[in-house]
Amino acid sequence: MRKLIALALLAAVPAVAQDAPAPVTPASIVASAPASDWRAIDPADLLVMTLAPDRDGNPRQVVIQLMPPPFSQGWVGNIRMLAKAHWWDGTTVYRVVDNWVAQWGDGEDDEAKAKPLPEGLRVVPESDYVAGKNSPNDWCGYHICPDPTLGFAVDSIQLKSSYALEEGFGKGWPVARSEDAIWPTHCYASVGVARDLSPNTGTGAELYAVIGHAPRQLDRNIAVIGRVIEGIEHLSTLPRGKGDAGVYDDPALRAPIVSVRLGDELPASEQPRFEYLGSDTQSFARYVQVRANRNDAFYKVPAGGVDVCNVQVPIRRVPAP
């Protein structure tokens, strides 16, 4: 008599009567997407963060995909530099706020005691929180600009939003635009750059991952530099901090960071291999369509829409080539 509610993305599809056609679900679309619709993620664009094992000795690894151009590349460059310097090794996850963020780095208030940063980090201007609509990379052909060649174009009716003129996906990332700019959105598991008050924009040394409802008010106010694609539960289950602003008042609660490495610095056999479902494919368009209009054995009333952070771009681990 266990009553289960439907699982998120990639859950098993309930069995159906043999004479009924199998219902189309987000999972069935992902499962049937041709190999050509999947795009490899370069290990050089991944950060592998290893936390100390939990108190039961279980390993804890968090994999973060870095944001592609044209977004946030000043901070992404700093982060690559920090990773190559092994700067995060020995730092901690020091702040966790429910329905908000888990934050890591040095976390030292006293500048005299702060861990020195590598030479050469850039100071990135606030204007780089967004990119120009006509930036070097062509985001049309993705869903941010409706593509008439796609039978199931993701249009503004399905992705209506309070936060932007238009929202959609580019290169597998949720994005939003105004008349004159385009920017990456803050969704669950997004990774951003903690900072002091404006005009400070942060270096990239102190990072946070979103562990709650999409805090879209941060869009255009803080740099989104990537997303956790595996192991978010190692951050979302951490105890919530009870000190000022959710910082752990008891230093013993801090989760030690053993190492943070760029994927391509790891031995070949340990390099993480992932693929995402291309957002310029028919499969992705159908996936969004069905996410917006669930109509299977569990769902009886299709929503008729979906918000950009509830689409959950399909990403999968694959064997080494």
Place this chain on the structure above:
Amino acid sequence: MRKLIALALLAAVPAVAQDAPAPVTPASIVASAPASDWRAIDPADLLVMTLAPDRDGNPRQVVIQLMPPPFSQGWVGNIRMLAKAHWWDGTTVYRVVDNWVAQWGDGEDDEAKAKPLPEGLRVVPESDYVAGKNSPNDWCGYHICPDPTLGFAVDSIQLKSSYALEEGFGKGWPVARSEDAIWPTHCYASVGVARDLSPNTGTGAELYAVIGHAPRQLDRNIAVIGRVIEGIEHLSTLPRGKGDAGVYDDPALRAPIVSVRLGDELPASEQPRFEYLGSDTQSFARYVQVRANRNDAFYKVPAGGVDVCNVQVPIRRVPAP
């Protein structure tokens, strides 16, 4: 050199220069709301769920506010009956899925072994997932129907949504409507009734709380019966289940439920006292306005809108009268 990102609701406001007017923030509006804008929550409308202490001996209490009429009252009635029968005592939190739900109750697959339910529980029809637009309770005068007497009416521009014709707040709850129905929305910390496949609607014995981004596709497909107003972290930090559908494969991981009581069954001194900021007040309208247009020492680019699940209705604990 700790870089903090702005805290959610009710965080400390950053200090400003003495000659500048203090910025208006969601927190400052809540702090200055007159006592008459706050509405008491009857302890009889609260469920107090006590989990066994955590492995460090820390107490764990979760307080759930039950949904008011006209929504979900068939299930709410069953839940009151189950609480009065102390039915949940000795059951567990048995399923936790990241960015989805934590679920509790009997959790027994084998009907022969299932915990017997009290006599008299109602079978509630699927039609009760929504209420009629012109249901007995007048939801106009709240923001679901714009109120011309409010200077800062929450209008459709600020609360545009993919999920409904219109969204807003009634009696302090986020709600949505179509042409012919109105329903409570699934947001972070919402509590719903787990069920089998349609037309099963669940009894209310197996419940879940949302611990991730608002799963609005569940609206009108499953009963929302309340929300966690205190202690959600005791559910959101539980280990994620690795069994089928996120059920714990290791029964030792289940979080034991010591008791679930209606607030008014507790001794007077232990009855939980809470208030919410009335959604028919000027304070609430200004609060939504500022949530949609953050413009203080941290935020430089106001979003220009907010989604109904990101408003976070102010709720506070108050001393016993």
